Amino acid sequence: MRTETVENYLKTIYNLSADNTAVVANQQLADKLAINPASVTEALRKLHELKYVIYEKSYGTRLTTAGVKMALNIVRRHRIWETYLVKELGFGWDEVHVIAEELEHVKNDKLINKLAEILGNPVFDPHGDPIPDAKGKIQKSNFIKLSEAKIKNNYKVMGVTDHSTAFLKYLDKHHLIIGAGIIVKTIEEFDNSIILVCQKKEVNISPKAAECIIVQALN
Amino acid sequence: MRTETVENYLKTIYNLSADNTAVVANQQLADKLAINPASVTEALRKLHELKYVIYEKSYGTRLTTAGVKMALNIVRRHRIWETYLVKELGFGWDEVHVIAEELEHVKNDKLINKLAEILGNPVFDPHGDPIPDAKGKIQKSNFIKLSEAKIKNNYKVMGVTDHSTAFLKYLDKHHLIIGAGIIVKTIEEFDNSIILVCQKKEVNISPKAAECIIVQALN
């Protein structure tokens, strides 16, 4: 298998498995990678032979230790590049994901570690995702999705789970950037949309968007 | 054809054709790309269909206008990355070529132009090769190969045509870095090796090495 193909599969399995806690379905992979389910089945069989995953027919897939190691490496490269593009090269958080999708495949540890060093070994990327260190160790957190937030509580925006330009530009427009403080005002009974206050302005967030915003409770 | 394949062929054709002044033979491409001649024939036929080259059977290949444009673009990316790696990230001139071979395929004009801007839009890369500007314009020069140098004349090292780590480390050892002043002392009749003075020390250069060092005559 081409290493780029292997890397894309392992990274995606890792991301879909919530840090390897859940089993991943073929369908999820097919959707995320925009690939035919039949092709996914084939690929998983090969990855199983290569000992990167444990793939059980009609049940699901999880990463082996070797698979996790490789996945964390790719995730590190992706997130370091995203951070470098934003912090050192002046790109917006809404435009770096696609570029990092290419840069992440450039395999040179010295390069990535050099970038990390220049950045001061950051622990979170521009979307609030944790960056594994050179050994693969990752920061744990107790963040929740905005969709799980409670009325009248205070929160701080810590990240996003959708990296599309459209979504990030939408957040920018409402000042919902990382670090922003928010208060949940009401949750509409009708459609579960959330009305919150950010920078003294009221914003109406759809349930779909609320699923993609990561926040931390402020005591 | 995969864009990475197209890019590697066009870049190599460009480099072998001495800025598109000469026709390139299949054999040369096969050697440079470490690919079987039969595969080169196939690839050239496809590149001809795609209108990137004019390929005449059993005669040779040259780039079309579209081919030159694309080649210059890749060459620019390669050389900008090499320069960035040396100047901004502290890599040695002997280790950047392999990394740039990967980075050159990341296609994002804004990124390359940003790097170029940070570097002050450099005109030569760490090996003395000219960097095309964003429009593809390239600096002309009157440099010659050290193998063509005349006895007792003064020269300045301006570049190298071999980017291998082994060769560049060998040059470093003898202080034959870019910008170094040299005097050609004698040329051995027996084997055409060149004895020159650099930093007050005598160095014996083999004819093969002299072919790979680019110099400028000092009046």
Place this chain on the structure above:
DNA sequence: ATTAATTTTTAGGCATACCAAAAATAATAA
């Protein structure tokens, strides 16, 4: 002009990474 050496092309194959359609399984709803 022949012969020899080299280069290029053809022909036949192989592995990778996809796809579409049909068959088999599993999950959900009635």
Place this chain on the structure above:
DNA sequence: TTATTATTTTTGGTATGCCTAAAAATTAAT
């Protein structure tokens, strides 16, 4: 529990980009 729906796997194909071996063409040497 059966029927319906959704997911997964199988089967049969396609396009790419390589390869080896042998034939053909070109170039160089005698």
